[in-house]
Amino acid sequence: MTTQPTIVQTGLDPDTRWQISEVLSLYGHIVDNQEWTYLPQVFTADAALDAQYTSAKGIAEIQKHLESFGPWRSHHTLNTITKRSGAEVSAWSRFLVVEASGITISGDYVDTLTNTEDGWRIRSRRISLRNRPDQTPDGQAWRTESFSTWNAE
């Protein structure tokens, strides 16, 4: 008999939870309006992005990756759960991307946020798709997030 992993729930105080929510929401507004000067309000200078088949390190590379999305998509972040990880915060959200055609993409963001002088910032983001199982570039499976990973990190 296998046992289910215990879901680790380490509550954030309301102020921190709201601040984290805004950082995650800012991402979508920046990307969709292509207002890149606001990226430092979301990411640390050395932040890392891992989108399974692409990666970026630092804001300049992150901006280049985000510019590749073009102006016709819309990114929505929702279903966020959070927990404290030492002095940092981890956040696991779903995203919904709306294409110009009205077709959608669903996936997950798993973030590690650090508290800087200017407020909470994402220092690493892992992006995984959900509803495109047959479309990886090399035929391998898309990475999936799970509570095993969430609890272990």
Added chain:
Amino acid sequence: MTPVNADDATEIIDLLSRYAHVIDNRDWAQADEVFTDDVQLGATPALATGISRLQTLIGDAPATHGHNTTDVILDQRPDGTIRAWSKFYIVRGDGTVGSGDYQDTLVRTDDGWRIAYRDVSRGNRLDSDPTGGPSKRTFSFASWLGA
């Protein structure tokens, strides 16, 4: 950008969610839980003011394209009002989705936070868009913070 405290943010997220339930169900009796009586809807002042005007604009047909609000960010203004910028998506009968944005001015009344001004943008839509044709993004950080 001036942060808003968590208590106000919690109430405002509720308020913006309530908008969708009221509009989508045409539940006009609840409209005063969402809007001020003299709410301005849209950037052209003469276009739409007040809840009765909104009712006229929308009509009585049931809303099958439900509105879903996401990505709320808030800026506290020195005069006590709050500027809100949120994204929404609607789901159509054929399962396709349309996305847009709201930028609002919120005021605190004796009964809680209410929308005093709401502007909508349909965002970037192609010529082939089934509900209203092409459009371009009209909102920005400047329009959120500066209006």
